[in-house]
Amino acid sequence: xxxxxxxxxxxxxxxxxxxxxxxxxxxxxxxxxxxxxxxxxxxxxxxxxxxxxxxxxxxxxxxxxxxxxxxxxxxxxxxxxxxxxxxxxxxxxxxxxxxxxxxxxxxxxxxxxxxxxxxxxxxxxxxxxxxxxxxxxxxxxxxxxxxxxxxxxxxxxxxxxxxxxxxxxxxxxxxxxxxxxxxxxxxxxxxxxxxxxxxxxxxxxxxxxxxxxxxxxxxxxxxxxxxxxxxxxxxxxxxxxxxxxxxxxxxxxxxxxxxxxxxxxxxxxxxxxxxxxxxxxxxxxxxxxxxxxxxxxxxxxxxxxxxxxxxxxxxxxxxxxxxxxxxxxxxxxxxxxxxxxxxxxxxxxxxxxxxxxxxxxxxxxxxxxxxxxxxxxxxxxxxxxxxxxxxxxxxxxxxxxxxxxxxxxxxxxxxxxxxxxxxxxxxxxxxxxxxxxxxx
Amino acid sequence: xxxxxxxxxxxxxxxxxxxxxxxxxxxxxxxxxxxxxxxxxxxxxxxxxxxxxxxxxxxxxxxxxxxxxxxxxxxxxxxxxxxxxxxxxxxxxxxxxxxxxxxxxxxxxxxxxxxxxxxxxxxxxxxxxxxxxxxxxxxxxxxxxxxxxxxxxxxxxxxxxxxxxxxxxxxxxxxxxxxxxxxxxxxxxxxxxxxxxxxxxxxxxxxxxxxxxxxxxxxxxxxxxxxxxxxxxxxxxxxxxxxxxxxxxxxxxxxxxxxxxxxxxxxxxxxxxxxxxxxxxxxxxxxxxxxxxxxxxxxxxxxxxxxxxxxxxxxxxxxxxxxxxxxxxxxxxxxxxxxxxxxxxxxxxxxxxxxxxxxxxxxxxxxxxxxxxxxxxxxxxxxxxxxxxxxxxxxxxxxxxxxxxxxxxxxxxxxxxxxxxxxxxxxxxxxxxxxxxxxxxxxx
Numbered sequence: 001x002x003x004x005x006x007x008x009x010x011x012x013x014x015x016x017x018x019x020x021x022x023x024x025x026x027x028x029x030x031x032x033x034x035x036x037x038x039x040x041x042x043x044x045x046x047x048x049x050x051x052x053x054x055x056x057x058x059x060x061x062x063x064x065x066x067x068x069x070x071x072x073x074x075x076x077x078x079x080x081x082x083x084x085x086x087x088x089x090x091x092x093x094x095x096x097x098x099x100x101x102x103x104x105x106x107x108x109x110x111x112x113x114x115x116x117x118x119x120x121x122x123x124x125x126x127x128x129x130x131x132x133x134x135x136x137x138x139x140x141x142x143x144x145x146x147x148x149x150x151x152x153x154x155x156x157x158x159x160x161x162x163x164x165x166x167x168x169x170x171x172x173x174x175x176x177x178x179x180x181x182x183x184x185x186x187x188x189x190x191x192x193x194x195x196x197x198x199x200x201x202x203x204x205x206x207x208x209x210x211x212x213x214x215x216x217x218x219x220x221x222x223x224x225x226x227x228x229x230x231x232x233x234x235x236x237x238x239x240x241x242x243x244x245x246x247x248x249x250x251x252x253x254x255x256x257x258x259x260x261x262x263x264x265x266x267x268x269x270x271x272x273x274x275x276x277x278x279x280x281x282x283x284x285x286x287x288x289x290x291x292x293x294x295x296x297x298x299x300x301x302x303x304x305x306x307x308x309x310x311x312x313x314x315x316x317x318x319x320x321x322x323x324x325x326x327x328x329x330x331x332x333x334x335x336x337x338x339x340x341x342x343x344x345x346x347x348x349x350x351x352x353x354x355x356x357x358x359x360x361x362x363x364x365x366x367x368x369x370x371x372x373x374x375x376x377x378x379x380x381x382x383x384x385x386x387x388x389x390x391x392x393x394x395x396x397x398x399x400x401x402x403x404x405x406x407x408x409x410x411x412x413x414x415x416x417x418x419x420x421x422x423x424x425x426x427x428x429x430x431x432x433x434x435x436x437x438x439x440x
Numbered sequence: 441x442x443x444x445x446x447x448x449x450x451x452x453x454x455x456x457x458x459x460x461x462x463x464x465x466x467x468x469x470x471x472x473x474x475x476x477x478x479x480x481x482x483x484x485x486x487x488x489x490x491x492x493x494x495x496x497x498x499x500x501x502x503x504x505x506x507x508x509x510x511x512x513x514x515x516x517x518x519x520x521x522x523x524x525x526x527x528x529x530x531x532x533x534x535x536x537x538x539x540x541x542x543x544x545x546x547x548x549x550x551x552x553x554x555x556x557x558x559x560x561x562x563x564x565x566x567x568x569x570x571x572x573x574x575x576x577x578x579x580x581x582x583x584x585x586x587x588x589x590x591x592x593x594x595x596x597x598x599x600x601x602x603x604x605x606x607x608x609x610x611x612x613x614x615x616x617x618x619x620x621x622x623x624x625x626x627x628x629x630x631x632x633x634x635x636x637x638x639x640x641x642x643x644x645x646x647x648x649x650x651x652x653x654x655x656x657x658x659x660x661x662x663x664x665x666x667x668x669x670x671x672x673x674x675x676x677x678x679x680x681x682x683x684x685x686x687x688x689x690x691x692x693x694x695x696x697x698x699x700x701x702x703x704x705x706x707x708x709x710x711x712x713x714x715x716x717x718x719x720x721x722x723x724x725x726x727x728x729x730x731x732x733x734x735x736x737x738x739x740x741x742x743x744x745x746x747x748x749x750x751x752x753x754x755x756x757x758x759x760x761x762x763x764x765x766x767x768x769x770x771x772x773x774x775x776x777x778x779x780x781x782x783x784x785x786x787x788x789x790x791x792x793x794x795x796x797x798x799x800x801x802x803x804x805x806x807x808x809x810x811x812x813x814x815x816x817x818x819x820x821x822x823x824x825x826x827x828x829x830x831x832x833x834x835x836x837x838x839x840x841x842x843x844x845x846x847x848x849x850x851x852x853x854x855x856x857x858x859x860x861x862x863x864x865x866x867x868x869x870x871x872x873x874x875x876x877x878x879x880x881x882x883x884x
Binding site: 009010013014017018019063064065091093098099219221223329333336340343344345350351352353355356359360362363364366367369370398401402403428431 | 724
């Protein structure tokens with residue numbers, strides 16, 4: 001193969017490596033710039049709320065691989081453009097155990113602790129300005145309220161943080177013993193946040209606006225043994241304790257699982273707004289191709305490599321975009337597969353090679369269990385989640401997690417089975433025989 | 441189902457293709473990436489790992505291989521994966537090829553290895569960011585095929601950033617012991633003996649013919665010639681070139697007239713060629729096209745259609761889509777029974793295939809009567825001393841062994857071994873495999 005072709009394929013391949021982009025990266029593209037797509041721009045909605053209100057709490061959700069991290073960076077950039085806003089990113093994965101039930105008490109302690117740790121960054125408060133971190137404060141709180149925490153007589157801060165994350169029995173004890181002091185704990189956290197806000201004002205001026213992004217909460221997910229219990233705990237946290245999740249003078253954004261608003265439809269109304277990142281709309285709800293979405297994707301790909309050399313006609317690119325369902329990661333994966341397959345073949349890739357790439361991606365989704373296929377087929381037909389009963393929610397969550405079901409938005413929201421799977425699902429559902437059903 | 445006999449096993453065409461994918465990806469990628477390799481064939485995994493090692497060595501990079509020997513060790517692998525030792529490793533190869541028995545994918549009561557796999561996946565998923573920060577190159581998880589769905593479920597975040605999912609079919613096994621008999625393509629004569637030594641087609645001649653046919657605008661004949669060329673190349677172990685010619689055939693086959701009576705056969709032949717090379721995804725649409733043609737003409741009840749059903753089912757089985765394969769095998773069996781009779785050799789083969797699938801699904805009790813029927817047919821049709829009968833004996837014995845009926849299994853293995861030794865000689869691969877099976881059974 002010509003060196004030139006190898007080089008081209010290799011460079012394009014590398015440019016499709018997924019990583020969150022800063023908005024000023026040449027590869028970055030504003031997904032909702034087109035007038036037809038602006039209505040679906042979740043970042044704009046989050047920013048507007050923050051800009052128009054003095055304090056707020058909002059929910060934000062999105063599939064992995066739809067550009068959530070990139071979009072959060074855009075939010076940060078957009079907000080910080082005024083020079084007054086400080087955006088504090090708290091990755092809750094560093095603080096919470098993501099596979100066991102979460103409770104308001106340990107969540108509040110973890111959130112305040114995470115915020116406290118983040119403020120040590122020089123661009124925010126710096127280590128010196130932080131008179132007393134939250135880990136010390138919670139120790140004092142505990143002493144004051146006579147809450148006996150287990151096995152932490154000296155309660156070294158780091159010890160508490162580590163134990164909360166790593167030791168479920170310790171956390172359980174904390175939850176039990178805090179139960180009667182929730183109001184006091186919440187006040188304690190608010191007091192701390194307020195002091196932090198004051199310190200930030202002192203450092204950055206009176207107009208400072210503080211936005212805290214509590215990231216990774218959507219990754220809380222049980223195992224096959226406790227999935228329902230964990231889901232219920234997340235629901236309870238955001239629905240039952242929403243009053244404790246707003247902080248004085250600050251704007252809090254929580255990344256939450258997509259299924260939350262399905263399980264608890266009322267939850268969105270407890271927050272200022274609830275936004276989600278949909279997939280790029282490549283089809284309209286009636287199934288017709290959406291030109292604006294396809295154009296956006298063509299632009300996005302062009303910034304990573306010369307797709308015309310790989311694919312020739314624009315129709316061929318559109319075909320891949322439609323097959324990806326507008327789910328960016330699969331689109332990148334399709335292209336990478338195609339580039340790899342093209343190594344010993346002529347460019348542009350012919351239909352057989354394109355189909356092969358699609359087969360390869362489709363394969364990674366297979367097999368689909370029969371029971372799943374029946375449900376997915378109903379989603380395919382109706383465009384809604386068709387959740388039959390609450391206790392199967394974790395199964396729906398699994399569809400989201402594994403991208404069997406994708407979500408779109410255009411004023412209203414709808415759901416769809418991944419296009420690469422649609423035919424398979426339909427056929428499987430058709431050929432279903434009750435004998436195949438596993439015993440309950 | 442049968443332990444591979446040889447060390448230093450070649451990868452086989454599917455393994456070679458997986459290696460190409462892995463190699464190109466490694467050469468083209470900087471930074472962290474994650475891949476899964478699903479195979480039940482330990483020698484293949486070892487070979488791929490060794491090649492990876494050699495590739496990295498060439499690039500003055502290193503690999504860390506983690507191969508736990510107990511479930512407990514597997515559960516706690518995250519620590520070594522995130523240790524100082526891996527900080528400069530351009531590939532961390534994590535191989536857990538143990539399984540807990542026949543159906544490790546079963547949801548209820550997973551065994552210790554299955555649990556360990558789930559746990560490791562879950563923990564890795566949780567520490568995704570740490571992995572990304574820590575590892576400068578690839579992280580390859582290797583597990584048996586039944587662990588694929590578990591990986592998707594337990595590690596959805598990691599799965600969503602997968603760079604590669606490799607599921608190579610095992611290298612063509614020494615014939616004989618496998619449960620699956622692949623039926624011939626429609627209209628091809630049934631194989632008369634167990635393993636007719638196929639004459640390798642003359643590659644140069646075939647290529648020359650293919651070029652001529654192309655010039656004359658005869659895609660069907662061009663395809664046939666290319667298939668022959670690819671077969672010849674495979675026999676010469678020129679794997680990459682074989683694949684290239686196969687792809688040319690895939691292109692040519694697009695032009696075939698679906699109404700032509702030969703089209704289904706050409707498609708089947710080509711799909712089988714692809715399947716043999718492990719290009720399962722590519723074979724799938726061709727088998728489906730062939731089936732669709734046969735359903736129309738000669739019709740849904742024709743044995744050719746049964747053969748198409750059988751081919752597609754065997755592919756789905758290779759792909760691990762067991763639930764989908766089953767109704768196809770059942771339909772094929774029903775057609776053969778009705779059209780060719782309950783005692784026809786094709787019916788026996790079909791019984792064998794369905795039994796193989798049931799065994800893969802863990803339904804041993806259901807598989808057994810089918811294998812017994814297949815054996816009875818072969819004994820009657822081929823005679824008690826025929827190698828075909830020996831094959832059936834071996835299949836049934838393996839199942840009995842799985843069921844714990846060791847004494848019965850032993851006597852059948854011994855009978856099969858005696859037949860092979862007499863008819864094929866002591867050094868024939870089939871003889872060796874059955875001997876190996878027997879030795880394994882006798883091991884305390």
